[in-house]
Structure formats: C-alpha cells, structure tokens
Amino acid sequence: MSGRIVVVGGGAAGIGAAGAAKATDPDLEVLVFTEYEDAAYSPCGIPYVHGREIDSFERLFLQGKEHYEEMGIDIRYETLVTSIDLRARHVTVEAAADGAFDTGRREQVVERHLGRGEPVPFDRMVVATGFDYQDPGIPGGNLEGLYFVKNIRRAMEWDRVLDEAKVAVVVEASPLGLEMITALAHRGLETHVVDPRPWALAEAADPDIMEPVQDSWGEMGVKMHWNTEVEAFVGDGRVRAVRTSEGELPADLVVVCTHKRPNNLLAQQAGIKVGSTGGIVVDEGMATSEDGVWAGGDCVEVPHTLTRLPLQGLTGSHAYAQGKVAGTNAAGGSREYQPVYVPWGMVAGTWMIGGVSFGATTAEALGIPYVLGVAEGISRARYYPDMKKIRVKLLCEPDTLRLIGAQMVGGEGIKERADFLGMCVRTGVTMEDLATMESVYSPPIGALNEPISLAAQQGMAELRR
Numbered sequence: 346m347s348g349r350i351v352v353v354g355g356g357a358a359g360i361g362a363a364g365a366a367k368a369t370d371p372d373l374e375v376l377v378f379t380e381y382e383d384a385a386y387s388p389c390g391i392p393y394v395h396g397r398e399i400d401s402f403e404r405l406f407l408q409g410k411e412h413y414e415e416m417g418i419d420i421r422y423e424t425l426v427t428s429i430d431l432r433a434r435h436v437t438v439e440a441a442a443d444g445a446f447d448t449g450r451r452e453q454v455v456e457r458h459l460g461r462g463e464p465v466p467f468d469r470m471v472v473a474t475g476f477d478y479q480d481p482g483i484p485g486g487n488l489e490g491l492y493f494v495k496n497i498r499r500a501m502e503w504d505r506v507l508d509e510a511k512v513a514v515v516v517e518a519s520p521l522g523l524e525m526i527t528a529l530a531h532r533g534l535e536t537h538v539v540d541p542r543p544w545a546l547a548e549a550a551d552p553d554i555m556e557p558v559q560d561s562w563g564e565m566g567v568k569m570h571w572n573t574e575v576e577a578f579v580g581d582g583r584v585r586a587v588r589t590s591e592g593e594l595p596a597d598l599v600v601v602c603t604h605k606r607p608n609n610l611l612a613q614q615a616g617i618k619v620g621s622t623g624g625i626v627v628d629e630g631m632a633t634s635e636d637g638v639w640a641g642g643d644c645v646e647v648p649h650t651l652t653r654l655p656l657q658g659l660t661g662s663h664a665y666a667q668g669k670v671a672g673t674n675a676a677g678g679s680r681e682y683q684p685v686y687v688p689w690g691m692v693a694g695t696w697m698i699g700g701v702s703f704g705a706t707t708a709e710a711l712g713i714p715y716v717l718g719v720a721e722g723i724s725r726a727r728y729y730p731d732m733k734k735i736r737v738k739l740l741c742e743p744d745t746l747r748l749i750g751a752q753m754v755g756g757e758g759i760k761e762r763a764d765f766l767g768m769c770v771r772t773g774v775t776m777e778d779l780a781t782m783e784s785v786y787s788p789p790i791g792a793l794n795e796p797i798s799l800a801a802q803q804g805m806a807e808l809r810r
C-alpha cells in the first residue's frame with residue numbers, strides 16, 4: 346500500500362501507531378502531528394522528578410528526535426490539528442512555537458483555532474488525541490497557578506515554581522493525584538488533598554486497601570479533606586487559595602488531578618462516533634465508525650471483558666498497545682486488540698497498591714455478585730530484613746469460583762502479583778486453583794506462604810463453613 350497516514354497525537358498511542366505503521370509498510374509516508382515540543386518522553390516519570398526520586402527530567406526522554414527521522418517517521422512538533430475533514434480527506438494544521446498551544450486545556454484551544462491553518466491531505470488516519478483533565482467547572486478556573494501535569498516542558502517550569510512554593514493543594518485523589526500528593530509531601534511542601542469522595546481513589550479502590558496509604562500520608566504531614574467539594578479557585582490573576590465546602594485553604598499552587606476525559610472535540614466535529622464515556626467507539630482492530638480512520642489511547646473507549654462496560658482513560662501501556670494495533674491495521678496489516686482485564690498498580694505514600702478488574706466496592710456498586718477471600722501475608726521470610734506486609738483480597742464468581750477481581754496493598758511485589766492475577770482472570774483460574782498454587786519460597790524474595798494463596802485458602806474455608 347502506498348500513500349500517507351496521518352497520526353493526530355504524539356503520545357504513547359500516537360507514537361505506537363506511527364512505529365507500527367512504518368514497520369508494517371516501510372513505503373508508507375507516516376506523518377505525526379503533536380502540539381507539544383517533544384514526543385518520546387515518559388510523562389509517567391514526571392511526579393517522581395517533582396518528588397526528587399529521579400534527579401532530572403532529562404532521564405525521562407526515551408529517544409532523541411533523530412531516532413524518528415531515522416525510522417522515516419515525520420513528526421511535526423508544536424503543530425495543532427485544527428480540524429479533520431473526512432470528505433475532503435485532509436486535516437488543517439497550524440504551527441506555533443514556545444508551547445503556545447499548551448495551556449493544559451486542549452479542547453478550549455482547539456475550539457478557538459477550529460479550521461484554521463493549512464490543509465494536509467491523508468489517505469488514512471489514526472486519531473490518538475489522548476486525554477484532558479476534567480474541567481473543575483468552578484470560578485477561578487483561568488487563574489495562573491493551576492498545574493495540569495502532562496507536558497514535560499511545562500513540568501520543568503513548574504518544578505522551579507515548586508522550589509519557591511510552601512503550600513500546595515491537590516484537587517482529587519485520582520491515580521495521578523495519589524502520585525502528586527506523595528511527590529509534593531516528599532518534596533517538603535505542606536500538601537493538602539481535597540476530594541468530594543469519602544476516601545482516596547474511591548472510584549476504584551476499597552477503603553481497607555487505601556487505609557494504610559492514608560495513614561502513611563498522615564505521617565508525612567499531608568492534610569486530607571475527604572467528602573469536601575472544591576467550590577472556587579481564589580486569587581487576583583494568580584491563585585492564592587482554594588475555597589472548599591469546609592472553608593478556604595491557602596495555596597501557592599493547585600495541582601488539578603481530576604478525572605481523565607477523552608480529548609475528542611476534533612473527532613466529534615468530524616462525525617466520528619463517540620460512546621457513552623465520550624471516548625471514540627472502536628472495534629477489535631481499533632477501527633472507528635468512519636472508513637479509513639483508526640483510533641487508540643485515552644481518546645477511545647473499550648469494553649471491560651467481564652462487565653462489558655465501556656472503559657476510557659486506562660493507562661499508558663494500554664494506549665501504546667492500542668496505538669500499535671491501530672497503526673498496523675491503518676497500514677494494511679491485520680492485528681486485534683486483546684480484551685482488557687485492567688491489572689493496575691502504583692506507589693502511594695509509603696505503600697504499593699494494585700489489583701485487577703475491580704474491588705468489592707465497585708462490584709457492589711455494579712451489582713456484581715462475588716465471594717471473597719482475604720488474607721494478610723508477607724513478602725519475604727519473616728526473619729529476613731525488610732520483610733513487608735501484603736494484604737490480598739480476591740473476588741470470585743459465586744458459582745464457578747473463577748477469579749473476577751482482586752485488590753492488594755503491601756510493601757513490595759504488588760506489580761508482579763497484579764500482572765499474575767490479570768492472567769488468572771483472563772484464563773479462568775479459580776479460587777480453588779489459587780488456594781493450592783505452587784509458589785516460590787526463598788527468604789529474600791518470597792515467604793513460605795504466598796499471600797495470594799493464603800487469601801484463596803481463607804475464601805475456600807469461609808465457603809466450606
């Protein structure tokens with residue numbers, strides 16, 4: 346196949362798509378547009394540079410710009426796509442320098458620039474426009490001093506602000522919120538978190554999983570304001586306080602960590618179908634409703650394999666994998682995106698948390714019946730230095746006892762267990778299987794009793810009772 350593929354977006358999905366398209370058909374012209382100054386960096390590392398666990402932003406750059414030139418991928422940096430015209434088969438683009446388009450609120454920028462600039466024709470397209478943080482929609486939203494963590498260049502500028510700042514307010518304990526709360530507290534700022542829900546990450550994690558995390562934040566000096574609405578950002582030009590339902594909190598800066606929502610104004614304007622989450626509807630090959638248009642990453646929705654509910658705004662690893670499928674198929678290849686079971690994990694406070702699919706709180710909210718196995722185990726032999734506790738909760742289908750969800754909190758080894766349990770859900774492993782699983786015992790890396798197995802044994806014992 347010859348011709349030109351245009352990729353809108355230079356994040357994990359867009360770069361995954363461009364690389365896969367070129368690998369599938371080296372003769373294709375692959376043109377990527379991004380409004381940012383860079384493409385190949387890891388936004389995921391930004392909180393850890395702010396927290397001083399990583400010593401420099403330079404470490405987050407994965408490739409130099411010449412790498413993509415060598416691959417034959419043409420990336421147009423600092424270039425905003427201002428419209429997609431599927432009938433005329435072109436996009437319009439406008440170039441700007443010095444991060445002029447990057448205000449943290451992309452849809453507002455696109456709206457102002459809609460249809461402006463030069464037309465660039467394409468034969469096929471991949472939409473990978475990613476996410477925006479949900480607009481808090483309260484007075485003071487245009488003040489200076491509101492930090493939307495995303496672009497590495499802005500993060501470098503904000504890092505200098507953090508050098509001078511004394512008090513920071515994090516709005517919402519979302520996954521990014523958890524990382525930023527921990528980072529700011531590490532950095533020595535007086536850190537507040539304000540969230541309308543009753544505990545951190547309440548839309549995904551169970552309260553008993555989050556309790557040790559919140560305790561550790563308390564020990565780090567974080568001030569937590571749960572069940573508290575943010576009502577306004579207060580200031581004159583620059584934010585100086587956050588007005589909440591519980592009173593006013595002074596703030597040198599506010600980190601807005603609201604829900605990730607799909608950045609889909611362009612797609613909607615072009616008539617590409619979006620679903621109930623606002624994410625672009627795609628099939629298993631990441632094809633959209635429109636001929637010759639594929640999509641991937643945080644701008645799409647995909648069904649959860651067990652509940653069939655559409656999910657949007659998953660992770661960077663989902664975005665990259667979806668982009669690769671979209672790019673391969675756009676270039677004439679044939680690839681399917683695997684169903685999602687959503688293993689997840691992260692560090693929050695002094696703990697690691699993680700899981701797969703959903704926990705008890707979500708299952709109850711969705712009316713999904715389950716039987717539970719819960720246990721506390723340890724990560725290494727009891728006598729080995731730095732042994733850490735691990736709490737495991739397993740949710741299984743009542744009839745078949747197949748694993749359908751899990752959540753964990755512990756000091757180490759959470760990621761590996763989440764990945765393993767993700768595979769267990771995918772392949773239909775039962776509570777009984779897990780109760781009798783073989784496991785590694787070696788004092789520095791694993792205890793005699795594997796915590797997952799202990800949780801399954803507790804669940805089986807409960808069932809027998």
Ligand SMILES: Cc1cc2nc3c(=O)[nH]c(=O)nc-3n(C[C@H](O)[C@H](O)[C@H](O)COP(=O)(O)OP(=O)(O)OC[C@H]3O[C@@H](n4cnc5c(N)ncnc54)[C@H](O)[C@@H]3O)c2cc1C
Pocket residue numbers: 353354355356357358359378379380381388389390391392424425426427451455473474475476494495496521608611641642643644658659660661662663664
């Ligand atoms: C601070 C931070 C921490 C994170 N931590 C993790 C983590 O620990 N683990 C994990 O798996 N993931 C993490 N992520 C990844 C993240 O949550 C997303 O899932 C991932 O960035 C989605 O990739 P994407 O390519 O779909 O979208 P995005 O990363 O949002 O990229 C979108 C791209 O589209 C471009 N774009 C959008 N509109 C236009 C337009 N009109 N014109 C031109 N260009 C446009 C943007 O410039 C950008 O290049 C983190 C992200 C951030 C910001």
